Each structure stands twice: as structure tokens, then as C-alpha cells.
Amino acid sequence: MSQEVRRTMPILPISIVMELTSLTARQIRHYEDQQLITPARTSGNKRMFSLNDVDRLLEIKEYLEQGINLAGIRKIFDMQVQPPLAAPEMKQMTDEELRDFLRIEMMNSQSRRSSVRQGDLSRFYH
Known part of the structure; x- marks a missing residue:
């Protein structure tokens, strides 16, 4: 199993994520509502987080500490996902x-x- 597959597997419940990130459950749910993270759901509708989700939450926390608001964080994440615009050919x-x-x-x-x-x-x- 590759490292990327392991990092994307939803294996952590919210209680463990709270300990790892020092965030409250309310904060984590709010970031999910703002579509900054998308944890997986079990058949019982419990949130399960991957290591990538934990990394993303730590990034969010760091950006907030730097004074960037959620809209700014969303823009940063959107820019990371989208390929940069190709420069016009000179x-x-x-x-x-x-x-x-x-x-x-x-x-x-x-x-x-x-x-x-x-x-x-x-x-x-x-």
C-alpha cells in the first residue's frame, strides 16, 4: 500500500483529531460547513478523518493565527488545487x-x- 493511499484513508474519529490539532469539535464541524475539509462518513454518519484532513486542519489553524480569514484560506486552497494559469506565450x-x-x-x-x-x-x- 502506497504512502499516499495510507494518508487518504479515513481512520481517525473526531475525538483523536481534536487531540492532534487542539481544535474543538465545533471548530472542525464549522470548517467542514465552510467546505475547507471533507471528512468521510461511516454508515452511522460519523465523521472519519484521514491524515491529509489533519494536515489541512493544521494549515487552517496556522493561517488563522496569521490573521487570514476563512475566505482567504479558501482562496489559498483553491489556488493550490487549480493549475496556475499558463503565461501567455512570449x-x-x-x-x-x-x-x-x-x-x-x-x-x-x-x-x-x-x-x-x-x-x-x-x-x-x-
Whole structure:
């Protein structure tokens, strides 16, 4: 059995999770209501937690101690689940296009203050 499978198995009752996390049952149920955790349920409807759930609760507790509210924590967790947006593909500039761009920037900098120092640009011209 792999470690990931063991970490996701719902084996811990809420009483043990309370001891491991120093959270109250009410807090744990509230985080479940806020959909920050989703413990498994037995046929008798008892919550059973995995080691990953315990880790998540400890993360929630840490974020709250840092002053982040539940909405902020939810955003953090959502960002962890979703793959980052792909950066738009940047067009590769040829040396000639780069020189033209820098030449235009340098000419514009004479009439207005440029974000790029003229001395830095001059080294690109032959």
C-alpha cells in the first residue's frame, strides 16, 4: 500500500483529531460547513478523518493565527488545487527587432523621462 493511499484513508474519529490539532469539535464541524475539509462518513454518519484532513486542519489553524480569514484560506486552497494559469506565450524577438525596439525607446527617452536609462540602452547599438 502506497504512502499516499495510507494518508487518504479515513481512520481517525473526531475525538483523536481534536487531540492532534487542539481544535474543538465545533471548530472542525464549522470548517467542514465552510467546505475547507471533507471528512468521510461511516454508515452511522460519523465523521472519519484521514491524515491529509489533519494536515489541512493544521494549515487552517496556522493561517488563522496569521490573521487570514476563512475566505482567504479558501482562496489559498483553491489556488493550490487549480493549475496556475499558463503565461501567455512570449514572442521571441530577433536581434534586429530588439535593436529597433531599443532605438525607438532611446529616441522617445530624449523627449520624456524613460524607465530605462539611456546609458544602458546605448550599449546595444553598434
